[in-house]
Amino acid sequence: MTRPRLVGLSANLQRPSKTRTLVDAVLREASAQAALDARILDFVDAGPGLGAAWSRDQLAPAARSVLAAIEEADGLVVGSPVYKGAYTGLFKHLFDLVDPAALAGKPVAIVATGGGPRHALVVEHAFRPLFGFFGALQIPTAVYASDSDFSEGVLTEGGVRARATEAGGQLAALLLHRAAPLALAAAE
Numbered sequence: 001m002t003r004p005r006l007v008g009l010s011a012n013l014q015r016p017s018k019t020r021t022l023v024d025a026v027l028r029e030a031s032a033q034a035a036l037d038a039r040i041l042d043f044v045d046a047g048p049g050l051g052a053a054w055s056r057d058q059l060a061p062a063a064r065s066v067l068a069a070i071e072e073a074d075g076l077v078v079g080s081p082v083y084k085g086a087y088t089g090l091f092k093h094l095f096d097l098v099d100p101a102a103l104a105g106k107p108v109a110i111v112a113t114g115g116g117p118r119h120a121l122v123v124e125h126a127f128r129p130l131f132g133f134f135g136a137l138q139i140p141t142a143v144y145a146s147d148s149d150f151s152e153g154v155l156t157e158g159g160v161r162a163r164a165t166e167a168g169g170q171l172a173a174l175l176l177h178r179a180a181p182l183a184l185a186a187a188e
Contacts, residue, residue, distance in 0.1 A: 004175040006030055007073035008040035011080035011091040015042055016153050018113045022145050022164065023079040025155055026109050029168025034176050041066055043090060051090055056097050067094070071102035075175045082114035086126040095130060103134035107174040109167045110142040120144045139170040
């Protein structure tokens with residue numbers, strides 16, 4: 001049986017980042033609960049030409065590879081830092097290039113990071129409508145962390161860590177549930 005492919009995407013332009021740390025926490029928890037083929041990508045992996053591409057065919061090979069990983073994944077953990085009450089413009093630009101049918105029915109976990117707690121609802125007011133457009137299966141638990149939830153780049157706040165654990169568990173359960181009928185069909 002092929003293991004479900006889980007891709008984590010951090011919309012930060014640098015490594016390390018708090019957003020990557022949060023994406024990784026959910027990705028690791030999902031992988032601890034299910035046999036997954038998991039990998040994490042950053043916008044750094046897409047290269048500097050991502051923002052200059054007006055269409056898919058203008059993407060450089062590195063950015064095409066990131067787009068393909070998103071579209072071919074069985075599930076996603078997506079995260080962005082919050083800028084002016086929403087995900088980054090480059091995050092939206094990348095998802096503007098995603099085939100509208102590519103995420104239909106795929107489990108998606110949403111995470112975001114910001115300077116303080118006042119941006120916590122960004123996951124509900126910005127991310128959920130975007131992934132609703134794609135028809136993705138958004139897991140119930142979204143995870144938001146602010147600067148004070150980290151110490152020297154490590155996620156330390158217990159409540160946020162518990163939410164990341166819960167989100168990873170929900171994501172793993174959905175991925176396993178979706179993979180079970182495929183495994184049964186392959187065995188017949």
